[in-house]
Amino acid sequence: MYAVAVMPVLLAAGWRFGRGEPVRVEQLLLFLLAAVLLLVWENLANDVFDADTGVDTHGKPHSVVNLTGRRDRVALLANGCLLLGLALMALVAWRSTPAVLALVLACCGLGYVYQGPPFRLGYRGLGEPLCWIAFGPLATAAALLALAPSGAASTLAIPWGTALLLGSGPALATTLVLFCSHFHQVEEDAANGKRSPVVHLGTGLAAALVPWFVAGALALQWAPVLVGQWPLTALLGVVGLPPARDLIRLLQQQHRHPERIAGSKFLALRFQALNGLGLALGLALGRWWPA
Numbered sequence: 001m002y003a004v005a006v007m008p009v010l011l012a013a014g015w016r017f018g019r020g021e022p023v024r025v026e027q028l029l030l031f032l033l034a035a036v037l038l039l040v041w042e043n044l045a046n047d048v049f050d051a052d053t054g055v056d057t058h059g060k061p062h063s064v065v066n067l068t069g070r071r072d073r074v075a076l077l078a079n080g081c082l083l084l085g086l087a088l089m090a091l092v093a094w095r096s097t098p099a100v101l102a103l104v105l106a107c108c109g110l111g112y113v114y115q116g117p118p119f120r121l122g123y124r125g126l127g128e129p130l131c132w133i134a135f136g137p138l139a140t141a142a143a144l145l146a147l148a149p150s151g152a153a154s155t156l157a158i159p160w161g162t163a164l165l166l167g168s169g170p171a172l173a174t175t176l177v178l179f180c181s182h183f184h185q186v187e188e189d190a191a192n193g194k195r196s197p198v199v200h201l202g203t204g205l206a207a208a209l210v211p212w213f214v215a216g217a218l219a220l221q222w223a224p225v226l227v228g229q230w231p232l233t234a235l236l237g238v239v240g241l242p243p244a245r246d247l248i249r250l251l252q253q254q255h256r257h258p259e260r261i262a263g264s265k266f267l268a269l270r271f272q273a274l275n276g277l278g279l280a281l282g283l284a285l286g287r288w289w290p291a
Contacts, residue, residue: 240275
């Protein structure tokens with residue numbers, strides 16, 4: 001699960017290394033730890049918020065609130081992870097530029113309005129675009145700034161262009177993970193007022209969109225290679241294709257059977273993790289095999 005959290009900074013590190021630019025290892029490690037803590041907050045807080053609406057009562061047995069029966073303690077742990085993660089990210093920002101913390105706070109804000117009251121935008125089917133924005137341009141821009149040399153980071157503008165180019169494809173793969181998490185709990189979501197995209201579309205049409213998620217993620221990564229902006233080694237992201245193929249086949253054949261597709265999001269996670277790691281490694285190898 002936490003490949004989702006660490007991917008933006010790993011991609012930024014691979015991109016910088018491949019261009020022969022310095023990578024501040026201490027900043028990389030701090031960013032990694034802070035990102036994991038913030039995703040722990042996001043996941044635990046979502047369990048707490050969903051427990052309040054009852055949407056996870058039957059469709060999500062691995063909810064930490066369901067497993068422990070202690071909503072209060074899960075909420076306390078979630079808030080502790082948030083504070084510690086933001087403190088570490090503030091240290092990263094202090095060692096680079098305040099824009100890092102501002103961008104990460106924007107990511108956290110999107111994470112809250114996704115499930116948190118009174119917004120609960122995920123219940124209106126808006127979780128996927130929020131996910132793409134947070135894990136795409138926002139998190140990638142923050143990572144690029146955090147890894148820049150200490151003397152230059154404070155004077156750099158937010159690298160929106162590079163963040164979009166680097167983060168769009170992997171963020172679409174991350175969004176696919178969220179999209180696939182809805183398939184096995186359509187009835188529970190609908191009964192509790194959560195109008196996820198899969199509820200809106202139905203499992204058949206939603207399953208037909210999954211190949212387009214995969215194709216879109218790869219196309220956004222291959223386009224810079226085709227126009228000579230990235231090295232051929234960036235095509236290593238294709239190592240994520242086997243689990244993507246399995247995911248597509250599973251949902252096409254079994255989308256009507258919730259109990260058989262409960263693990264679909266884990267196949268999506270394998271695709272996201274292998275694809276992102278392959279791309280990061282491929283970009284780093286561009287140091288020796290340039291475009």
